[in-house]
Amino acid sequence: MGAVGIIANPYSSKDIRRLVGSARIVADWEKVNILRRIIIGLQSTGVDELYAMNDSSHLIVRACDYPGIFIKPQFLDQLVFGNPNDTMVASKKMAEIGVKVLISLGGDGTNRMIAKGNDQHCLLPVSTGTNNVFPYDIEGTHMGLCAGLLATGAVEASECTVPSKQIIVTSDDGLHDIALVDLAISYSSYVAARAIWNVNDLYEVFLTRCEPLDLGLASVGARLHPITVNDDQGLAYKISNDGNSVRKILAPIGPGTVQEALISEWNILQLGEKLTREISRCTLAFDGERETQIINPQTIQIEIKRVGPYIVDVKKCIQLGINARCFDVN
CATH class of the missing domain: 2.60.200.30 (Probable inorganic polyphosphate/atp-NAD kinase; domain 2)
Structure with missing residues (x-):
């Protein structure tokens, strides 16, 4: 079974476009809730190896402090400086570890830094930024389920990904x-x-x-x-x-x-x-x-x-899992 990585950017959705327009603010507590839903979906597929980038807002730590979440994240051995390079370094380290699937929380800029760190990840980008052309605005539970299907090998990445x-x-x-x-x-x-x-x-x-x-x-x-x-x-x-x-x-x-x-x-x-x-x-x-x-x-x-990175078609991945009866309970 493969490992899953999570990189969550605490600074996404907080730039000047909140002042000059009506761009949303995704507060830290909402990012924590999204992460909880992702992790609950992920662990339901049997994944038990999760790596994460720590951050100044401790998003992953707070997300995992929740009844029903039993998976214990392993944090990267990394100094965090609170700038975009944190994401780039974390991406490199995730590749060195060999995570099978990487989940990101952020916007276009966050995912760009992930690609600068390593552009061969199998990536599930969750939208918490501003304009968000690159990441998906999809419910976190589905993203976690999708990551689990790929990490466990129930669905092959080659069947539902496209290189960016x-x-x-x-x-x-x-x-x-x-x-x-x-x-x-x-x-x-x-x-x-x-x-x-x-x-x-x-x-x-x-x-x-x-x-x-x-x-x-x-x-x-x-x-x-x-x-x-x-x-x-x-x-x-x-x-x-x-x-x-x-x-x-x-x-x-x-x-x-x-x-x-x-x-x-x-x-x-x-x-x-x-x-x-x-x-x-x-x-x-x-x-x-x-x-x-x-x-x-x-x-x-x-x-x-x-x-690259290799972007997952979430709907296709879930459908492939359904076709393979991955959601049938014995």
Whole structure:
């Protein structure tokens, strides 16, 4: 029987978009409740080996302090500093341990850091962030059951997973970074509050996926040409800064924030297609957050590849378990 890992981000759903829009706040107590439901579903399948990243809010400790939860989590030997690197380090350690399934609580940014730590995990991402294109908004009990089916081998991961696409960004100056959903080139010269909440601050956006119910930068792309996680394509669009546009798009840039986006150009990208951009005095935003400040002129290369992590189709996994009579009680 395989082990299951959990990485829960206590800082997700707490950025500036609570002030400039009406984005939800997922309080720590709600994350604890979600974790309890996940663990109850997980242990009902017979899984008894659970690894977890500790965190400053002690979410896992609090979740397991509950009648009916008997599984004892093993915490990673890791110093926690309260920054995104905690997630990246935990992902690496989970891979070294050899967890068969990894469950994450967070948003697009949390899962990006997991991929930066190790992008070959079999991943069940639970949505507790803001725009949440990458993770699922699915009841935690089902997520736990799904993880259990995979960890016990009742369902093979190869039957219900797809490797994620990544946007890989490199430069001759040593830059190497990734995004799971979107990369944006922002006119802003400073990282500042990080979160992207005004589409008119952007020059160009690159997407791995964009579906009609997505929020954020992907919502603009979805109104141009929807692309699913299974499609071997991506999409790029440019925001007009002079009022001239080929399309004017109304899109939900965040919860409670609907903006007009003037599109000057857009096109479909193929996997493996390499793009080059000359940039200076700007910032690069990865999965909705400005992170890299560019001061001097430099050339970056952008490419979309299907690499990982391997995302589980929860509905298909549960159905496969039903077909195999995994839920029948003797």
